[in-house]
């Protein structure tokens with residue numbers, strides 16, 4: 173017999189137990205994310221520039237392309253705005269209100285982690301203790317095949333690197349091998 177807890181997604185169970193990845197999280201937006209969200213919603217006031225709440229996040233020494241392309245000289249970067257309670261501005265009663273094709277790349281890729289244009293593993297913040305013994309985290313949160321996630325990571329780095337100007341953009345793309 174299938175119990176009710178098995179029918180409820182891991183993300184739904186997570187939301188009843190802890191702050192989720194759509195709450196109190198700073199979601200960086202690439203210029204491409206901004207274009208896609210504006211096109212899908214007609215809105216223009218969904219992002220702002222802000223330094224990381226956790227200063228440790230500003231230390232991206234292991235990912236120089238990210239450090240150089242995402243952060244402005246004052247340490248701020250473009251992120252989604254929050255509602256008054258700290259939820260993402262696009263989080264509604266039934267989850268994310270954005271169409272899949274307009275979701276920020278960072279949201280699509282999570283819970284995979286990445287650096288230097290490549291996937292590096294899974295985040296440790298999902299409540300994996302709620303998984304069954306035969307369940308895998310990516311499938312439990314509805315992730316597509318790994319190749320699609322890797323393509324999103326490559327797209328993420330291509331979109332952040334456009335801020336560097338054409339010459340440096342090409343040099344970094346070659347060094348990351350994500351053309």
Ligand code: SF4
Pocket residue numbers: 193194195199252260261262263264267268269270275276279
């Ligand atoms: S854009 Fe959607 S998926 Fe991303 S944090 Fe906001 S509500 Fe969650």
